[in-house]
Amino acid sequence: MILLSFAVIGQAVGLFAVTNVDDIVVLALFFAQGAGHRHAARTIAAGQYLGFAAILGVAVAAAFGATFLPEPAVAYLGLLPLALGIRAAVQAWRHRRDADESPDARPGGPRTLEVAAVTFANGGDNIGVYVPVFATAGIGGMSVYVVVFLALLALWIAAGRYFATRPLVARALSRWGHVLLPVVLIGIGLLILVEGGAFGL
Structure with missing residues (x-):
């Protein structure tokens, strides 16, 4: 029984790492965007947990x-990061001459619902992986997966913050983060749309 539990925990750790490795980059960009803004870390963490809780709920x-999210609809989740990326690009363009301002003077600290929307959209395809695993794990095994996922999410948030605050990375993100964030969000959105075959792509 104990060996079985350890096996499930190991599988949960592996599954989470494989399906969420790209989130660390997105989190680092959000932390770079929030540098100098009060409560940015709390906002990003809350948004990440909210978005991931929605993924787990579905x-x-x-x-x-229950099929709240039909499979063809998953592809259209790409519209969320695409729209947020375009919005971030427009803001970056409007404030392109504000580079010398202090971080507090710049607009655009991350918002909880924006982080949640990107997290949910970016992890929308994970739902298709999680469903059969959860269905075959039973209630006990599913509970272990959920607990492990939520614990690892805290580690992922810490890793994103860590990378964003390393001097070399922080300097690069401080200089290019306002460009990278919209590029990454738009890229994620387009990838989800294309891979899901949205709009006949």
Whole structure:
């Protein structure tokens, strides 16, 4: 029984790492965007947990037979990061001459719902991976997966913050983060749309 639990924990750790490795980059960009803004870390963490909780909620419900999110609709989740990326690009363009201002003077600290929307959209394809795993794990195994995922999410947030605050990375993100964030968000959005075959792509 104990060996079985350890096996499930190990599988949960592996599954989370494989399906969320790209989130560390996005988190680092959000932390760079929030540098100098009060409560930015709390806002990003809350948004990440909110978005990931929505992913888990849909996956758990689908594992029990509820299909709140039809498979063809998953592709259109790409519209969320695409729209946020375009919005961030427009803001960066409008404030392109504000580079010498202090971080507090610049607009655009990350908002909880924006982080949640990007997290949910970026992890939308994870739902298709989680559902069969949850469905075959049973209630006990599913509970272990959820607990491990939520614990690892804190580690992912810490890793994103760590990378964003390393001197070399911080300097690069401080200089180019306002460009990288919209590029990454637009890229994620387009990738989700294309891979999902949205609009006949």
